[in-house]
Amino acid sequence: MTRVLVVGAGIAGTAAALAASAAGASVTLLDGGPGASVLAGGALDLLPWEDATGSQDDAALADPAVAGVLRELAELVHVTPTPAVLVTQAGILRPARAAAVGLLDLAPLSAGLVLVPRAEHPGWDAAACARAWNDTALARARGLEFAAIDATLTRLTDERFLAHADLAARYDEPAQFSWLADRIKQAVARYAGSRVVAVVAPPWLGVEHARARATELSHAVGVPCGEPLLGPGGPAGLRFERARDRALGRREVVVVAARAKEVARDGDAWAVTLEGGDALQADRVVLSTGGLVGGGLTYAPSASVLAGELPPRARPSFASTVEAPVAIGTGRRPIGIPGSLFGESPESLAWPFAPFAPLLERAGVLASSSGHVDAGLYAAGDVVADRPRTWLDALAQGARAGATAARAT
């Protein structure tokens, strides 16, 4: 049996582990703690939604390994034929290729009223959200009108101090949740005469069983109910972790909570040294350590960029947290010129000010489009250079890399 070691347990690593296992490998997954997949809010794209003009190219999803992984993660994500439309708490409507469980998808709705119950929680201003969503081209185009409605959705004062994710976890309790569902139902019932097509609920629809909770609520209220997309700090990350752990458990993937320190060739195989000092052996390694957010790439300004007199040597301005025989670069070229006095200047790194795509968005491990880095070594997800940095793309790359790693001889 091929031994596949996957480094990094974000969506790319999870997909790689599931696909490799499905292809018959014996799989170990190193979980180094939360990364981008846990911080993202549940909007799942192939291309960044702002760049996705018209229909997205679904070819990547048709790959059998990818489709297989999506089936195994069905409790988390359901990719419908048409893209989703989400409301964000920042006040806009945006398309997404798919929505993670819990979020309200406006795409299937016909024109009508979308109710937003108020709640006494500092992180929930129903009126402001409704006003903002109404003031968008997408809402107008779809004939959707948002309205904040009175409701009493908190009982205990401590609820006002809890983060959304913690409140969501509290509503995993069925008795608790039926209270909430009742309250929403009562609030919505007052609008029986109007053409109510959906309800945007506060982001508290459970963590363990979000799919069941959202369904239960929608049935109770009689129209689709779901949450808006939040910034970091919502329940989406916890939902991802639960769904991931269950899927990996079903596949009997060995999960090791540790970070890799060194990945090195060891004859025909690989030796992966962990931060504690232990070492693992594998035939194939998939690097899915994420980009800057996941901590898989670190921006390491050469000494001259931030301080010091003259640098002893120039260092590339990105380093991988894993000391592996891989090159960090963009556009197929390694970055950081050894011997130059100054590394990349910070100005060229980040945020889209310049006409060119900033390095921070593009830098990564140089890999072929299928994720092949070197014999027996693959990379997937945000760690790879020049990829779109989206959730479904990371999943698709991970699934392909995992399946290839398991099969290749």
Add this chain to the structure above:
Amino acid sequence: MREHQGPAPEQAFDVAVIGGGVNGTGVARDLSLRGLKVILFERNDLAFGASGNSSGMIHGGVRYLTSNPRVTEQSCRDSGYIQQIAPHLLFRIPFLFPVKSGLKGRIAIELIDAFFRAYDQFQPLKRGEPHTRLSPSELAVLEPGLTGSLVGGITFDEWGVDGARLCVLNAVDAKERGATIHVHTAVEAVERSEDDDGRGRPGQNVGSYVVRARDLLTDRAVLARARVVVNATGAWGPITAALGNLPAARVRVRPGKGIHVAFDRRLSNYGIVCEAIDGRQIFVMPWQNMTVIGTTDDDYFGDLNDVTATSEEVRYLVQGVARVFPAIREARAIGTWAGVRPTLYEFGRNEDALSREHLVVDHAHDGAPGIYSMIGGKLASYRIFAQEMSDRIAQDLAPSSVCTTHEKPLPGGDRVPDALALSEQSGVTPVAARRLVYRHGSRSARILARLAKSPRERAIVCACEPVLEAEVRHALASEMARSVEDVARRTRLGLGACGGMRCAARCGQIVAEELGLPPSHGAKMARAFLVRHARSRIVAMGPEQARQEALAFAAMRATLGTREDEP
């Protein structure tokens, strides 16, 4: 928008002030207190220029100690006045001046010691502590992070201030005393009035002018008639003079760009004087809840409305500070700011040393009686500079009036309430209450009173600072803020480590709501704020902040979008 509905009527004023920096707002307040009818125009936002981008120190004129001690005395006394009228806004910054060992150092420390001994006699005027001389081991106890071989050091006392708030408080007070204040309104021309009614009698230095301005947010024209016009536009001074057809060379200033880098926490309880690689004095100091290093001084001829730090400048400062305080290399830089000093050119003979710092130019000599330019100046001397300007104008327009700006407290400065007691009464966290009291003094109570009417406003919009929703609304309703950026300038919302990731969008919603703008406009302001500030942070970026930047960008792209969703 708020200030103007319908076409702007032409109104008559005694004085039109151009520029909402500390000098413009200071003069507007002084003249309003004297009962004159004042209108002030600010192209961007109050404190947008040097006043909101300075080192934030109220010095006591220590530079003139040897050449002209009278100036030092005057500066110290004025610093004392500023403390008296805005006690909540000033905070003590004890400085350490470490001196390297070696022969040069052994002599230097004696000189520095003697110098500060002379300064000590003025310290009581500004409630400063006398200096002390420290041995190397005493220095090491006070600040273990100092390195290098030192002969010892000197301590001296300075006061910190939030320059942006100082401008805002002056403007708010002027407004409450009858002044009309237009922010985001650029003066485009100053013309002699056709129907000059000759109100100026012989011997009076007044004219009749029409000031044409444009509200840059609504594109609406604003017209005002005034007998006196004050150009208080700092580094923009020469450009502004040209708008009034005055010779720009008469208000020549050397535009000296200076930058600062902010770090995420107080790394030391002391300011430390350091030396840059070219021998210039630079510093690292605790400033409000962060650490600041500064500053540079380079000629600047770029766009004054878009001044930003470069990574070269950041490197220069970090390298210099690291020579005595190496911890700065590991510290997390969370932002930079840059401003342009309106430094006087040395021209003509000066009556006293202080006029090397600031100068009133009387354009009567250019055939424009009643037009003045205020050039140069310091935050520390804004009050006395404003007084000098106002005394001059009052000779003609309000001869019996006297200056009261040294005794009448600025808004909130009458009393500094106990933050802990406020926290207990209102239920806001002690940290939030403490920050609120710093910014608003006794007016904190007004802001907290909002909570009784609408408890929602208790919500903390920006957790880094922290800033309550009530304070954001107050800045919009009572402090003339008109955008997310303006709110940030008044409250420091979004300027912490997370770079506005968690608060900009929410703040945009509140801005739109308070000002009656479409919500999409609020989202647009939030985007503009996020991008502008990311640009200022990135030049100082280290590993930790790089992670934060990637996260902030991803969050913005996911929930707000980086582009407008509508054409």
